[in-house]
Amino acid sequence: MSRNRELISKIGLRLDGRRPDELRRIRCKMGVFSQPDGSAYIEQGLTKVLAAVYGPHQVRSRQKAQHDACIINTQFSMAVFSTNERKKRPRGDRKSTEMSMHLQQALLSVIETDLYPWSQIDVYVEVLHADGGIYPACVNAATLAVIDAGIPIKEYVCACTASLGNNEVPMLDVSHQEEILGGPTLTVAALPMSGKIVLMEMSQRFHLDHLPKVLNKALEGCKDVKAILDEAVKNHVSEIGSATGWANTTS
Amino acid sequence: MFTTKCFIKKNKIGNFLKHVREHYIRDDISCGIPSCDDCNAEASSHLNEVHLNKCSLFKFEHFIILDTNVILDQMDVLEEPIICNVIILHTVYKEVKHRSLPIYKRLNAVLENPSRHFYIFVNDHHKDTFLPEDKNELINDHNDRCIRKATSWYMGHVPKRHFVLITDDAKNRQLALADNIPTCTITDYVKHLENNSILQDKLSRKDFHSEKEAKDIFPPHLSTAALLKGIKEGVLHQGTFRASKDNFLEGFVSVDGFTEPVLLQGRDGLNRSVDGDIVAVEVFKMENWVSPSEIVLEDEGVSEESIEDVEQKEQALKNTTVQEAEIKPTGRVVGIIRRKWKQYCGIIQGNSEGLYQIFVPANRSIPKVRIETRQAEFLKTQKLIVTIDSWPRSSRYPHGHFVRALGRIGSQDTENEVVLLEHDVPHSQFSEEVLSCLPKLPWIITEEDEKRRVDLRSIDICSVDPPGCTDIDDALHCRLIEEGKLEVGVHIADVSHFIRPGTAIDLEAASRATTVYLVGTRIDMVPGLLSSNLCSLRGGEDRFAFSCIWEMDLQANILSTRFHKSIIKSKSAMTYEEAQLTIDDQTKTDAIAESLRNLNKLAKILKKRRLENGALVLASTEVKILMDSETMEPLDVELKKMYQTNSMVEEFMLLANISVAQKILQEFPDCAMLRRHPTPPASNFDPLVKAGRHLGFDIQVDCGRNLADSLDRAVKPENPYLNTMLRMLATRCMLQAVYFPSGTLQKEDFYHYGLAVPLYTHFTSPIRRYADIIVHRLLAVICGSDSTYPDLLDKQKSSELCQNLNYRNRMAQYAGRASVAFNTHLFFKGKLNDEEGYILYVRKNALQILIPKYGLECTLYLVKKNETTLFEYDEEHQTQRAGDVVFHTFDPVTIRLQLDSSNIQHEKFSVLLVQPAIPGFSVPALSKDDEQVNDAEPVKKGKKRKNIAAKSPKKSKS
Numbered sequence A: 001m002s003r004n005r006e007l008i009s010k011i012g013l014r015l016d017g018r019r020p021d022e023l024r025r026i027r028c029k030m031g032v033f034s035q036p037d038g039s040a041y042i043e044q045g046l047t048k049v050l051a052a053v054y055g056p057h058q059v060r061s062r063q064k065a066q067h068d069a070c071i072i073n074t075q076f077s078m079a080v081f082s083t084n085e086r087k088k089r090p091r092g093d094r095k096s097t098e099m100s101m102h103l104q105q106a107l108l109s110v111i112e113t114d115l116y117p118w119s120q121i122d123v124y125v126e127v128l129h130a131d132g133g134i135y136p137a138c139v140n141a142a143t144l145a146v147i148d149a150g151i152p153i154k155e156y157v158c159a160c161t162a163s164l165g166n167n168e169v170p171m172l173d174v175s176h177q178e179e180i181l182g183g184p185t186l187t188v189a190a191l192p193m194s195g196k197i198v199l200m201e202m203s204q205r206f207h208l209d210h211l212p213k214v215l216n217k218a219l220e221g222c223k224d225v226k227a228i229l230d231e232a233v234k235n236h237v238s239e240i241g242s243a244t245g246w247a248n249t250t251s
Numbered sequence B: 001m002f003t004t005k006c007f008i009k010k011n012k013i014g015n016f017l018k019h020v021r022e023h024y025i026r027d028d029i030s031c032g033i034p035s036c037d038d039c040n041a042e043a044s045s046h047l048n049e050v051h052l053n054k055c056s057l058f059k060f061e062h063f064i065i066l067d068t069n070v071i072l073d074q075m076d077v078l079e080e081p082i083i084c085n086v087i088i089l090h091t092v093y094k095e096v097k098h099r100s101l102p103i104y105k106r107l108n109a110v111l112e113n114p115s116r117h118f119y120i121f122v123n124d125h126h127k128d129t130f131l132p133e134d135k136n137e138l139i140n141d142h143n144d145r146c147i148r149k150a151t152s153w154y155m156g157h158v159p160k161r162h163f164v165l166i167t168d169d170a171k172n173r174q175l176a177l178a179d180n181i182p183t184c185t186i187t188d189y190v191k192h193l194e195n196n197s198i199l200q201d202k203l204s205r206k207d208f209h210s211e212k213e214a215k216d217i218f219p220p221h222l223s224t225a226a227l228l229k230g231i232k233e234g235v236l237h238q239g240t241f242r243a244s245k246d247n248f249l250e251g252f253v254s255v256d257g258f259t260e261p262v263l264l265q266g267r268d269g270l271n272r273s274v275d276g277d278i279v280a281v282e283v284f285k286m287e288n289w290v291s292p293s294e295i296v297l298e299d300e301g302v303s304e305e306s307i308e309d310v311e312q313k314e315q316a317l318k319n320t321t322v323q324e325a326e327i328k329p330t331g332r333v334v335g336i337i338r339r340k341w342k343q344y345c346g347i348i349q350g351n352s353e354g355l356y357q358i359f360v361p362a363n364r365s366i367p368k369v370r371i372e373t374r375q376a377e378f379l380k381t382q383k384l385i386v387t388i389d390s391w392p393r394s395s396r397y398p399h400g401h402f403v404r405a406l407g408r409i410g411s412q413d414t415e416n417e418v419v420l421l422e423h424d425v426p427h428s429q430f431s432e433e434v435l436s437c438l439p440k441l442p443w444i445i446t447e448e449d450e451k452r453r454v455d456l457r458s459i460d461i462c463s464v465d466p467p468g469c470t471d472i473d474d475a476l477h478c479r480l481i482e483e484g485k486l487e488v489g490v491h492i493a494d495v496s497h498f499i500r501p502g503t504a505i506d507l508e509a510a511s512r513a514t515t516v517y518l519v520g521t522r523i524d525m526v527p528g529l530l531s532s533n534l535c536s537l538r539g540g541e542d543r544f545a546f547s548c549i550w551e552m553d554l555q556a557n558i559l560s561t562r563f564h565k566s567i568i569k570s571k572s573a574m575t576y577e578e579a580q581l582t583i584d585d586q587t588k589t590d591a592i593a594e595s596l597r598n599l600n601k602l603a604k605i606l607k608k609r610r611l612e613n614g615a616l617v618l619a620s621t622e623v624k625i626l627m628d629s630e631t632m633e634p635l636d637v638e639l640k641k642m643y644q645t646n647s648m649v650e651e652f653m654l655l656a657n658i659s660v661a662q663k664i665l666q667e668f669p670d671c672a673m674l675r676r677h678p679t680p681p682a683s684n685f686d687p688l689v690k691a692g693r694h695l696g697f698d699i700q701v702d703c704g705r706n707l708a709d710s711l712d713r714a715v716k717p718e719n720p721y722l723n724t725m726l727r728m729l730a731t732r733c734m735l736q737a738v739y740f741p742s743g744t745l746q747k748e749d750f751y752h753y754g755l756a757v758p759l760y761t762h763f764t765s766p767i768r769r770y771a772d773i774i775v776h777r778l779l780a781v782i783c784g785s786d787s788t789y790p791d792l793l794d795k796q797k798s799s800e801l802c803q804n805l806n807y808r809n810r811m812a813q814y815a816g817r818a819s820v821a822f823n824t825h826l827f828f829k830g831k832l833n834d835e836e837g838y839i840l841y842v843r844k845n846a847l848q849i850l851i852p853k854y855g856l857e858c859t860l861y862l863v864k865k866n867e868t869t870l871f872e873y874d875e876e877h878q879t880q881r882a883g884d885v886v887f888h889t890f891d892p893v894t895i896r897l898q899l900d901s902s903n904i905q906h907e908k909f910s911v912l913l914v915q916p917a918i919p920g921f922s923v924p925a926l927s928k929d930d931e932q933v934n935d936a937e938p939v940k941k942g943k944k945r946k947n948i949a950a951k952s953p954k955k956s957k958s
């Protein structure tokens, strides 16, 4: 009865050679632009995202301004060349708007907004290549960019996807190929240190019995991502520090 | 925790899109050899260094590495336990999966067997054996390169062990030798093994070279590229080839663009297609179209070389006149798109000596197959399995190889095995894992159980089944609860209580899908402890049941319906006959008798109402074979007797099924398991309408209601059996009823045509049908007595499950029929009887005759070989005339039946006409003395008995 779409082969490897609990390769770089206050570039597998942060600066439209906190303005866009078939427009469609809102939600949970009343922070993310897990890559990139901008945050906010392979094995960080071959995708954005979940989204239905194990897998993934981001931040800081002669230059 | 070294880009062109995919290269992949210290021990590796392969071609013991084509072609050899310790490279494994799913499944079975010591080495993700594709390199060359690379890696990685690469590709071997890799072909390898004779027989004969220059007797096939181009341009058409069962030189292909299947005739027309193959056909110009020949032709070829008799028969085929009205699109096969060759059961023809033998498949739509064997004498006594490997242009028959022997021809066990295999019925013993899911004995009902179920043990419930039934899955009760109000209960064995989702026993039952009934034996869907004991609602024992309870008025209108799980104690397990006697015996006034009488009354009302709604009464010849319990030989064949009580039980089962269907659809609109019976397309009814017209009846087929009415009207007093025959014919026009999950179809398509109800499902036989178990689980969720599980609510999974259930059910049905047919044959062995029969179809050179007493169909040939015929065929009125005698469809005849055992390899009925008497053709009726075993009498004596016409034929004893 098994159809021709086993996501995990007999020998326990996924189509691209990963094991079910392995993330794709993550490479990231902070401070990629000089113009914005903070910026970052992240690659998760083949998904590539750029993020830029401006601010905090004065609120542009007075109506939105808040007296006790800063507002966070997010804009999500996808490069027209980022998918297999060229997209008609990079932003403004429903999906982009939704993505922007979800991104805002994630960032609101960590940024110490009450430090900047009457101010605004702009976060721009641009997907250069989409290969599954766009939202997590955007969240992770935005986190790095916010850190690069020196905006105080409570802790990292990281995101990760998880799915169910062969209808029983939870697997981490789904690629585009795995997404289209089926299997529901659970996207989770979380605060890995405190274990709080900021956002959770499902692409399809699966039976409730599966939820705990898939969710756990996704949370584990968030922790793994956090470790990688943390490493990158430390490297970045020591690099900058060494350039200014501030840190010891053993690295 | 993860290692990602680098990735490659993979381009896949389709609509000119560029796909880039990641490909991770790992350093944690084990070579799988137990004594290797460099790799982590791999638990999944079955490789073993004690049972290494020995082959006289190589001086050392070795592991084997195979290339893809060897696996695809030689699976039968690989399945033999002689070859073990084989390393399957992942490159090869993936390609096998891509190229042939059946072979892939068989390979997996071998891989899972620890005693075969097979191991998958993931060479394409291993850091040392991964090779990127070169530009301009063909995929095949790349794969070969990967295989060689992996082999030489193994040689370097474990220097103390040896490895042999087996490939039939000469270029690959050459390149391997250049790298110092020991290599050979599979044929050479097998030839140099010890004890190789079995293996040699099993070698696939793909690379066949004819010994002498044979002339080509088939036209060539076009190349794949030419076929694809032709199909794209619409010059050629693609479709599945269906061989005719009656005429080996005829077949059909259904293709898009033609409403009717395309007719293919003769050797050139069929051009080496085998039933089931996907072929490309060229359709002739309209003026060359012909009609199907209506003649019955059997392949009587004895050897591979001679084709004279085929040419003769082709001539006969051409000479048949074209029936203008019956002209069909005609064409010829120009190429094969995909072979659908399987394994076939059959026997050796047995009239030739030597290495080459002709194999005759049991399935008449499959051509004979030439095989090579070194054990011909033994195989001639056996039923065997053979598979086809190739069909060269110069060979009259396809070439194949022997797979395995099933047992002696004619023995009951062998025949059952053949029937089961031919119909793909899983019939191995239940595994330990499955048996471990059974409840422990003694089985007791706990207080917990009593709390969760309604206790109905005090109610007078009884079951009514055929005699000898041990898997009783339904029981009934009926009692008066107040004036004019009856409570009726249908209690079904609670199988889903014992078979929990996802357990080994559940998976096994889902795969088996149904219990298969053969004559004298039964292949259970669930182990005997459940089917014949704990689930079976035996009389006088406490059993778990799922109850469907209605309140009805005396006019059988349902006032309310409820479902719940219960504990029942059947007061009596009766046969249909016993129940009938109880009802009829007015002196009996106990609760059971009263309840049966009430049920019977209600059932009659229900049935009447159902028929008024347009439900069809169809007929089929269901026969029962009485077996001698000791010798297991059939004693007698008789039609199944029907009592009122049969129909009584049936009505309530239908009602329960309908009620449950409504309930589960209401609660699970997306994934309720239902059963539908599609309305047949009007063209399906052509034979019925035609037959009706010849008899002067107008059969209306536009809807079920009209069909039912017109069948009711089609009665001729002088031929009481005629109506039954018509109904039988109607049955054959129907489509199969199928299971489906409700979410996959539109509501209009849920309709059950045969029963004329908008919703139907199967609830009442969970012991022997898996669909019912699913329905029980759904209903249990609704009643709150059980919880759901993921697959139950998954539309996709349910749909896959339904496909399997439908397939297995169909096959089980065919298997049952095949078993009855074989036993009927056995019954006729050594008997000589005159039997009454009816003409089912009138054909150009034969009459198809049905003998209702045995449910047997046979062919009476009207034209003997090399003789002129006495008969005149009237195509338009479907009659055969000889002098004064005219044969119409459905006319009664008396025929003499004898099993022609002159060739034990291929027994068949010889049929002679007794009545009506036709001088020069029919034979006299048997006198009482003749009805003895008379083996000495030659069977074919048609020529001798010319002038003996029977004047007063006697009826044969009934």
Ligand SMILES: [Zn+2]
Pocket: B030, B031, B032, B033, B036, B037, B038, B039, B157
């Ligand atoms: Zn090793």
